[in-house]
Amino acid sequence: MTLLELKNVSVHYGRIQAISDMSFSVEEGEIVSLIGANGAGKTTTMRTISGLLTPSAGSITFEGQDITRMKAHVRVVQGISQAPEGRGIFPGMTVEENLDMGSYGRKDRTKVSDDLERVFDLFPRLKERIKQFGGTMSGGEQQMLAIGRALMSNPKLLLLDEPSMGLAPQFIRQIFKIVTEINKQGTTVLLVEQNANQALARAHRAFVLETGSITHRGTGKELLANPAVKEAYLGVG
């Protein structure tokens, strides 16, 4: 089943066009990766899907429902949750309070405590540091917290914006493994990354974004083997 579909979406910042006529879909159960260079429009795409930006043209549907003009907080209730680039956790709140914020407005409190257990299973470090202020956690830990907080709304679609950014190599591997684990547990994932190798290796399907348009699409494996993608994004000729 198609979970998310973008049809001919364009996004502008004033007169600057950041996304042009973009169309793609995410099927239920997939990991889909969006790769591209700095400024290609990856974050803009994510913010448009989460509802922080409104397209200037085109439409977005989620589970067949038109959400193009739906407010961001309503999209969270519908099942779309974002762990933003740069983490965006609340530095003056504890780990526990940050995670609580992720479940804000949910009425199914028993399920919320199950989801908290799921987050602690994925990230035991967060359980150990439950009373620590978010702002004093390391970069990798803050990334875990941002993903954990996004999971606390029990999303159908998890949007991950550059989860490996700024992390040491051992943390990068760990974060990608956890992304696969989250997906295996039943959450569909849309992943934006500059770390193209890992993002393609982990993806069922992937898209390459260049200056606001999709230039390549295929399975993760196909794009890993594509000579043009290799040369531009994988650091090999």
Ligand code: ATP
């Ligand atoms: P990076 O990997 O560097 O974060 P990105 O692929 O996520 O890049 P975006 O942040 O989506 O790229 O930016 C796409 C384009 O839109 C860029 O040319 C950027 O300068 C422009 N842009 C982004 N935010 C704004 C803004 N608030 N006002 C004007 N232009 C913007």
